[in-house]
Amino acid sequence: MRRTFHTLNVFTDTPFTGNPLAVVLDCEGLSEQRMQTIAREFNLSETVFVLDPLDPVNTARLRIFTPTRELPFAGHPTIGAAVLIAQLRASEMLGGAGLGLAFEEKVGLIACTVRRQKSGATQASFILPRLPRRLGEKPGVEAIAAALGLQAADIGFGAHQPSVWSAGNAFTFVPVASLEAIGRAVPNPALFSTTFAGSGSLAFLYTQEVVREGSHVHARMFGPGIDITEDPATGSAAAAFAGVAAQFERPEDGDHLLIIEQGFEIGRPSIIYLRLQIEGGMLVDASVGGAAVMVAKGTIEA
Numbered sequence: 001m002r003r004t005f006h007t008l009n010v011f012t013d014t015p016f017t018g019n020p021l022a023v024v025l026d027c028e029g030l031s032e033q034r035m036q037t038i039a040r041e042f043n044l045s046e047t048v049f050v051l052d053p054l055d056p057v058n059t060a061r062l063r064i065f066t067p068t069r070e071l072p073f074a075g076h077p078t079i080g081a082a083v084l085i086a087q088l089r090a091s092e093m094l095g096g097a098g099l100g101l102a103f104e105e106k107v108g109l110i111a112c113t114v115r116r117q118k119s120g121a122t123q124a125s126f127i128l129p130r131l132p133r134r135l136g137e138k139p140g141v142e143a144i145a146a147a148l149g150l151q152a153a154d155i156g157f158g159a160h161q162p163s164v165w166s167a168g169n170a171f172t173f174v175p176v177a178s179l180e181a182i183g184r185a186v187p188n189p190a191l192f193s194t195t196f197a198g199s200g201s202l203a204f205l206y207t208q209e210v211v212r213e214g215s216h217v218h219a220r221m222f223g224p225g226i227d228i229t230e231d232p233a234t235g236s237a238a239a240a241f242a243g244v245a246a247q248f249e250r251p252e253d254g255d256h257l258l259i260i261e262q263g264f265e266i267g268r269p270s271i272i273y274l275r276l277q278i279e280g281g282m283l284v285d286a287s288v289g290g291a292a293v294m295v296a297k298g299t300i301e302a
Helices: 032-042 075-093 141-148 179-184 189-195 235-249
Strands: 002-010 019-024 047-051 060-065 099-105 108-116 122-127 163-166 170-175 203-207 217-223 228-231 254-262 270-279 282-301
Touching (some): 002 075, 019 075, 019 282, 032 047, 060 075, 075 099, 075 108, 075 235, 075 282, 141 170, 141 203, 179 203, 179 217, 203 235, 217 235, 235 254, 235 270
Parallel strands (some): 019 047
Antiparallel strands (some): 047 060, 099 108, 163 170, 203 217, 217 228, 254 270, 270 282
16 A cells, blocks of 8 residues: 655754654554564654544554664654644644644653744644653763763763653763763763663763753764664653753743754754743653654655
8 A cells, every 4th residue: 555654854944954754644554563664664763653543532643663663752753743744734723823733652642732933944842741750770970981982070060960761761861061072972882782771772961061052952862772873853852851950950940941952963953942840849841842844755655
């Protein structure tokens, strides 16, 4: 059967930057094995498959695959699918307050809003399906440094220390002292998977020194154990980073916007918007947002 697919660049409004994504439409009847085969064929960090919702009140059911496994949740497929579906189904409703969508993902129901900006860019945001939670034991600083080709002195700044968090997918968050140091990071394949085993071999490095004026955090994400040499933009890590920011920065009560830049070292600059709501010194709500732009359309026999 011939099925339509679109490719988009996510967390950017400029084609050929950001994080590439394939979205396959009309996926009823596709087996899980076939979805995995198609994702392997696209060979992008994620491919999302759009199915009819289990509850007809919702917009769609999404299944998300890397080239090697299915994910319960991921940020850039959620953003990209929201922008695409909104543009295809109700483009005329994207001005003003925007269009609300509800996606069924394995992690749970995800509420999205899609808006067209005055610049013409289309942006989507989603409320975190669950608040971040801190997980188990973190690796030691010496082990982290060795696994990333850094020195122990490069790890940590201010109150920030390595930690493991999840808002659907687990990551080891590694604070790095400077932009220069984060630029030197190169995963050591012999050490990486065992060092970061507690977070599924995913490491999110971040520093408060930035490249782009207006950004607050500069980040890199490595996942060589799941065939992600380096991810241009990682929405599920940004979601979990809400917990990191609340834990180590202790922001005052109110709404806060963090702008995370990622992908600059690999020529795919990406911008992620992370909003936090703090009440009584605690994180009570958060959302992740960004723009997406369509790049190509085609059909696949599947």
